[in-house]
Amino acid sequence: MRKLLLLLLIATLTFSCSDSNSDKTPSEFETAYNGYYKTVTAYNQVGLKTVLHDLIKGNTKIKYTDTKANMDVWRALEQTDEDPNNPDNVILLYLGTSIPKASKAKNNQNDFWNREHVWAKSRGDFGTSPGAGTDLHHLRPTDKTVNSARGNKWFDNGGNPHAEAKECKTDSDSWEPRNAIKGDIARMMFYMAVRYEAEDGLDLELTNTPQDNKEPEHGVLSTLLEWNKQDPVDAFEKKRNETIYSIQGNRNPFIDFPDFANYIFVAKN
Numbered sequence: 001m002r003k004l005l006l007l008l009l010i011a012t013l014t015f016s017c018s019d020s021n022s023d024k025t026p027s028e029f030e031t032a033y034n035g036y037y038k039t040v041t042a043y044n045q046v047g048l049k050t051v052l053h054d055l056i057k058g059n060t061k062i063k064y065t066d067t068k069a070n071m072d073v074w075r076a077l078e079q080t081d082e083d084p085n086n087p088d089n090v091i092l093l094y095l096g097t098s099i100p101k102a103s104k105a106k107n108n109q110n111d112f113w114n115r116e117h118v119w120a121k122s123r124g125d126f127g128t129s130p131g132a133g134t135d136l137h138h139l140r141p142t143d144k145t146v147n148s149a150r151g152n153k154w155f156d157n158g159g160n161p162h163a164e165a166k167e168c169k170t171d172s173d174s175w176e177p178r179n180a181i182k183g184d185i186a187r188m189m190f191y192m193a194v195r196y197e198a199e200d201g202l203d204l205e206l207t208n209t210p211q212d213n214k215e216p217e218h219g220v221l222s223t224l225l226e227w228n229k230q231d232p233v234d235a236f237e238k239k240r241n242e243t244i245y246s247i248q249g250n251r252n253p254f255i256d257f258p259d260f261a262n263y264i265f266v267a268k269n
């Protein structure tokens with residue numbers, strides 16, 4: 001009898017030991033967003049950029065313009081950038097103002113809205129074909145003339161207030177967006193650098209020294225890292241990420257975990 005009790009005790013101890021092992025607290029990456037990030041083990045893991053790239057690649061690619069009723073960038077932006085206070089309108093990125101969804105600059109009307117490539121499409125020369133050219137994570141409604149003024153300038157602090165988008169500043173080669181979207185801009189740019197890698201035939205990368213050419217490089221990296229800290233993720237940005245997830249099936253990891261940027265980009269020049 002005593003032997004039996006001893007065996008039972010050992011069995012119980014062994015069981016509870018192994019049980020507590022498998023019962024360890026799950027990491028924040030395992031539990032967040034229904035396990036979307038479960039392959040991430042730690043912020044400082046080796047190859048974090050590749051792990052994130054593998055998670056976000058393979059998204060649905062929509063058309064820039066679809067003449068039938070299918071989802072395209074126009075229709076998607078009406079959802080992703082809808083004015084929370086007026087379902088008939090979208091919010092303009094650089095102005096911050098609200099404009100009717102119907103006021104599209106399809107015939108080049110000044111002060112109607114069009115589709116801004118936040119990662120300027122000339123920087124990598126990817127155009128508007130499905131892929132980087134139609135990736136909703138960096139496409140935003142903008143006032144037509146403000147979009148032209150931004151052109152393919154890189155993002156950095158400095159310059160004079162823009163005549164129309166008065167909260168933005170610009171000089172000959174850079175564009176400083178209004179404070180409320182500085183972080184949003186940074187997190188869109190981080191997404192593009194990780195989403196598009198060599199295997200896509202287009203490897204977009206961020207640099208501290210962007211040049212005036214068609215290389216797939218954009219910047220200024222050190223400024224974008226600052227903006228990511230200055231302007232934290234807000235409700236509009238979070239909702240936008242969810243809406244895009246429902247349309248193209250991938251998330252912006254830098255909206256979900258803004259700190260990822262500091263582990264992927266900070267050491268680079």
Ligand SMILES: [Ca+2]
Pocket residue numbers: 179180181182183184231232233234
């Ligand atoms: Ca913001």
Ligand SMILES: [Ca+2]
Pocket residue numbers: 192193194195196197198203204205
């Ligand atoms: Ca890249």
